[in-house]
Amino acid sequence: MSSTNKSMTAIVVVVIVILAGAGAYWVIMNPPVLPENPYDVAIVFATGGLGDKSFNDGCNKGAHDAVVAFNMNYTYAEPTAISEYEGYIRGYAAHAQYSTAYKLIISVGFDQETALKAVAKDYPNQHFAIVDMFIDPTNYTNVASLLFNENEGSALVGAMAGLVTTRDKIGFVGGMDIPLINKFAGGYIWGANRSNVNVNFTIAYTGDWVNTAAGKSLADGMYAAGFDIIFAAAGRSGLGVIDSAKSTNGTKAYPVWAIGVDSPQMDLGINAANNLTVVLTSMLKRVDIAIYRQFESVFLGTWTGGLKFGTVGNGLVGYEVNPTWVHLDDSVYTYLFSLENEIGTGAVTVPDTKYWIH
Incomplete structure (x- = not known):
């Protein structure tokens, strides 16, 4: 290579270096302008995902209703494994693609506790809420815990089952053998025993929140054994119990029922x-x-952390009635209204575990 070509090459390299340096300087002095966050709230749903027609869908309905009422926006993630929770929560807390933070991040489900705590500790100014898990507000002032007395509502549907069964044999299908699900089981059996001292019961678990086939298989076995009412608390797996009731009904000399x-x-x-x-x-x-209500508090600027409780007494726990679809004697509703009042006023206390059952 000639000396002239070498000189030209050197000049080009120097120019490139100068331009690169200038570009870096420009980026440092003029960072890209991020857009404002178009969302007010982010939700991380439980692993069962949307379409379960139960827990996740209920939470999503509340969010959608709030959007209509308050002209708010939300985004969401549907993890398929517990290991994915923290990544989604942390991503929302960091809001790297937006210049402004989310006003609230909601974790749906007890099994997001560990992930939420890790992120909430790193982002003390970010507001969080979690459904079905208590997180100590002393250590996490930026977290609201949304809990429910599921045992109370389960007692009411259990009492209905005790009154309606023609076989005195009722079943329960849970998703997991864990304290949360056993609140449902314990309340259900308590209510059934209160309205019908002769009732017998069986309890089984799918071991999965999204396995409708497992739910149907367990219910098929119970109906085949003569159980005529089954309460399912198993997320999407519980839809299999309803499928089983639909396919079994009409094949027996007596009606069979599922409870949602x-x-x-x-x-x-x-x-x-x-x-x-x-x-x-x-x-x-x-x-x-x-x-x-979480959305509403964000909209009004009144959001606070700490424990928020849903009970029969405050109307956040109860049971579904539709006399067009199910024809029951008035005495059933009279009994249930009375028991509902007793539970709501604290006149009776419903156990919150299955371990009282002998």
């Missing part, structure tokens, strides 16, 4: 031929209202 959970599910068991349903009732856990 969290959201209104009576419509899922409707027989189009007669407009009647095989879903006797649903234990209503009004996560929709709880989520709506």
Whole structure:
């Protein structure tokens, strides 16, 4: 290479270096302008995902209702594994693609506790809420814990089961053998025993929140063994219990029923031929209202952390009634109204575990 070519090459290299340096300087002195966050709230749903017609869908309904009422916006993630929770929560807390933070990040489900705590500790100025888990507000002032007395609502549907069963044999299908689900089981059996001292019961677990086939298999076995009412608290897996009730009903000399959970599910068991349903009732856990109120508090600027409780007494726990789809004697409703009042006023206390059962 000639000396002239070498000189030209050197000049080009120097120019490139100078331009690169200038570009870096420009970026440092003029960082890219991020857009404002178009969302007010971010939600990380439980692993069962949307479409469960129960827990996640109930939370999503509350969010959607709030959007309509307050002209707010939200975004969401649907993790498929517990290991994904922290990544989604942390991503929302960092809001790297936006110049402004989310006003609230909501974790749906007890099993997000560890992930939420880790992120909430790193982002003390970010507001969080979690459904179905208590997080100590002394250490996490930026977290609201949304809890429910599921045992109370379960007692009411259990009492209905005790009054309606013609076999004195009722079942329970849970998602996991854990304290939360056993609140449902314990309250259910307590209510059934209160209204019918002769009732017998069986309890089984799918071991999964999204396995409808497992839910149906367990219910098929119970119905085959003569159990005529089954309460499912198993997320999407519980839809299999309703499927089983639909396929079994009419094959016995007596009616069989399923009981739904969290959201209104009576419509899922409707027989189009007669407009009647095989879903006797649903234990209503009004996560929709709880989520709506979280949005509302953000909108009003009144959000606070700490414990928020849903009970029969404050209307956030109850049961579904539709006399068009299920024809019951008035005496059933009279009994339930009385028990509901006793529970709501604290005149009776419903156990919150299955371990009182002998």
